[in-house]
Amino acid sequence: MSAAHSDHEDLYGSTLLSLQQVRALVRTVEGALALRHSAQFFVWTQGSLQQLLPHQLLLCGAYQRSSRELRFELFNNAPLPPGLAEALCGPGSALLRRLQSDWLALGQGRPLLLPAEGLGLPGFAQLLMHGVSRPQRPSEIESFFLLAHAEPVYGPRQGVLLELLTPHLHSGWLRAQGGVAPARAPERHASSALPTGLTEREHQVLHGLREGLSNQQIAADLAISALTVKNHVQRILRKLGASNRAHAVARAQGLPRLSSGEGF
Structure with missing residues (x-):
């Protein structure tokens, strides 16, 4: 067999x-x-x-x-x-x-x-x-x-x-x-690129994805539009090679910045 x-x-x-x-x-x-x-x-x-x-x-x-x-x-x-x-x-x-x-x-x-x-x-x-x-x-x-x-x-x-x-x-x-996750590192400017390839703003949006928030909820938290959040999500999926939001969160856990608890 x-x-x-x-x-x-x-x-x-x-x-x-x-x-x-x-x-x-x-x-x-x-x-x-x-x-x-x-x-x-x-x-x-x-x-x-x-x-x-x-x-x-x-x-x-x-x-x-x-x-x-x-x-x-x-x-x-x-x-x-x-x-x-x-x-x-x-x-x-x-x-x-x-x-x-x-x-x-x-x-x-x-x-x-x-x-x-x-x-x-x-x-x-x-x-x-x-x-x-x-x-x-x-x-x-x-x-x-x-x-x-x-x-x-x-x-x-x-x-x-x-x-x-x-x-x-x-x-x-x-x-x-x-347990307590390690404290988040001080925030940097949204346009600054990180070693993971994600910008600070994309890390913030990814944090919202991990919390199970909708685009509208993430937008309200970050004081940006839901359309902007949608665009960030699409870029995150592309950069992480993920097929959906949950897949992106799972893949992000292995990134150097996120596996240490930062941004989560």
Whole structure:
């Protein structure tokens, strides 16, 4: 049997994971061990994790002892409908409370797949969620993860993969929350060229891409027009040889200036 053919064979006859997916799973788990701050976490989610669990939105929550509640952060690699980020991450979010209750009641400790229609997530077809609860107190959630996609890409196999990866999402996210990225270097003039080939302004726009901001949001932050941001994004993609915004962020992590935390 050829190597190319065997890559698409189910591992040991399993109908759950192919050999390709097992390899991606190993890479994902190994990558999780190196996570130390949220910039690294985001880049990690856009790598082999996307092969296993494709998503356009990832919501991560971890219990904060100081506030005695889950604190959430949203990562997205596609524009979000207006108001959705606030609905998901705003203080006392009713939508989040409902989703956590659904997971506890319907999931019963396993990943839960739900159609997004009627749940207050416009623009998405499905969502897949799982979390970590205290062993003796399942209603007390330690961490909670929600993935969503505009296409119906989730099924039983993705549920198994999420169950396998949730411990690594949990530990990686906790480390990322406890870590602090190195401070940004003093800003230079927007037209000054950097060793990476990106200008200072392009690094600022790239920072916005990493945060999952839309062109309009980046424009507001930088006091420039959305069209100017669009032009910067196109130049960034061309210079980094990236096919899309998430790909650009992942490739930028390897650049000397960005891998040290500057600009992120």
